[in-house]
Amino acid sequence: MKAKQGFKLRPLGDEYILIGESIEQINFNKMITMNESAAYLWQKVADGRDFDAQALADLLCEEYEVSQEQALADAKTTAHSWLDAGIAE
Numbered sequence: 001m002k003a004k005q006g007f008k009l010r011p012l013g014d015e016y017i018l019i020g021e022s023i024e025q026i027n028f029n030k031m032i033t034m035n036e037s038a039a040y041l042w043q044k045v046a047d048g049r050d051f052d053a054q055a056l057a058d059l060l061c062e063e064y065e066v067s068q069e070q071a072l073a074d075a076k077t078t079a080h081s082w083l084d085a086g087i088a089e
Contacts (some may be wrong), residue, residue, distance in 0.1 A: 001051060001052065001083065001088050001089060002048055002049070003045045003046045003081065003088050005048055006020060007087060009034070009039055010048070014035075015034060015036075016035075016039035017032060018042070026084065030086060036079055041059055044059050053072060053075040054075070056078060079088075
């Protein structure tokens, strides 16, 4: 999968929001928020490179002290939510 282009990640308190840079990316019915680890992953893949849940899990393990099993479970959840939100394809 790939992150869709045209979004900018912005800090908002303890979380981050993803903002569409053009009218095509704006959905006024939904705000996309991310915690610190999801924002970290987004920054790593926002350049449009291909990734899958395992690649996201590997990134989590590099940055945080987490087991591969927990990282993979979290990465699958994150990837699924990005697909549902329409910010990845």
